[in-house]
Amino acid sequence: MTLLSGSREAILVDAGFGLEDTAAFAATLTDKPIRLILTHGHYDHILGAGWFSKAAVFAEDRELAQEHSTKFWRERALEEAGRKGIQTDETAFLSRRMPGWEPLGEKEIDLGGLSVRVVHCPGHTDGSAVVYVPERSLLLTGDDWNPCTWLFFPEALPVQEYRRNIQRLLELPFRYVLCSHRRELYERSMLEDFITGLSDETLLSAKPVDTGSWMGIQTVQAEPVPDQCLVFDSAKMNLNIRET
Numbered sequence: 571m572t573l574l575s576g577s578r579e580a581i582l583v584d585a586g587f588g589l590e591d592t593a594a595f596a597a598t599l600t601d602k603p604i605r606l607i608l609t610h611g612h613y614d615h616i617l618g619a620g621w622f623s624k625a626a627v628f629a630e631d632r633e634l635a636q637e638h639s640t641k642f643w644r645e646r647a648l649e650e651a652g653r654k655g656i657q658t659d660e661t662a663f664l665s666r667r668m669p670g671w672e673p674l675g676e677k678e679i680d681l682g683g684l685s686v687r688v689v690h691c692p693g694h695t696d697g698s699a700v701v702y703v704p705e706r707s708l709l710l711t712g713d714d715w716n717p718c719t720w721l722f723f724p725e726a727l728p729v730q731e732y733r734r735n736i737q738r739l740l741e742l743p744f745r746y747v748l749c750s751h752r753r754e755l756y757e758r759s760m761l762e763d764f765i766t767g768l769s770d771e772t773l774l775s776a777k778p779v780d781t782g783s784w785m786g787i788q789t790v791q792a793e794p795v796p797d798q799c800l801v802f803d804s805a806k807m808n809l810n811i812r813e814t
């Protein structure tokens with residue numbers, strides 16, 4: 571999660587699992603009214619929306635957010651929390667109401683001295699959003715990129731479509747990148763090296779990798795640059811990659 575706070579308003583980008591009161595915690599960090607934007611519909615980004623009255627997500631991920639709010643995914647979150655020894659009120663967590671999903675659009679939002687540009691970047695999911703903050707020269711990539719990007723879920727786009735969309739991000743003049751699931755503030759060059767390394771040759775040389783037999787998908791891993799990987803569904807590659 572990332573909180574962006576201007577002089578008038580704040581935006582929380584993603585809501586996490588919501589095992590604790592996400593809205594109350596965010597309110598300890600800013601005295602401005604907070605609106606919630608979700609980078610995509612996966613349960614580890616949206617379940618915390620249950621602590622808010624509204625949440626905005628791109629229309630393409632609305633159904634995914636709905637599905638990832640169901641008991642199946644909540645129980646999965648509780649299992650993961652249990653493995654990490656995190657306590658929560660399980661009955662409340664399973665029954666917490668999600669807010670209505672408001673449509674997110676590509677737009678610039680002025681928070682007062684800090685602006686936020688929402689960009690639709692389908693890849694990790696069809697409705698994936700990235701957020702550009704010009705005053706901080708910062709790009710928030712959500713799950714669309716991190717040093718080990720996952721593109722193998724059924725809702726992920728074929729790898730060459732992802733590549734085309736993520737290449738466009740380099741038109742934005744950001745210097746720093748924050749992604750989900752990592753604490754570090756990365757330099758632009760990290761993302762740039764990843765994107766420029768995504769050649770056809772790199773993708774075609776991807777090696778099988780075990781992701782815990784997730785839904786029986788044959789996952790392969792490419793290394794566009796040393797120490798960074800892209801894990802994707804080889805079936806989607808075989809169908810499409812040679813056409814580019």
Ligand SMILES: [Zn+2]
Nearest residue numbers: 610612694713
């Ligand atoms: Zn995700």
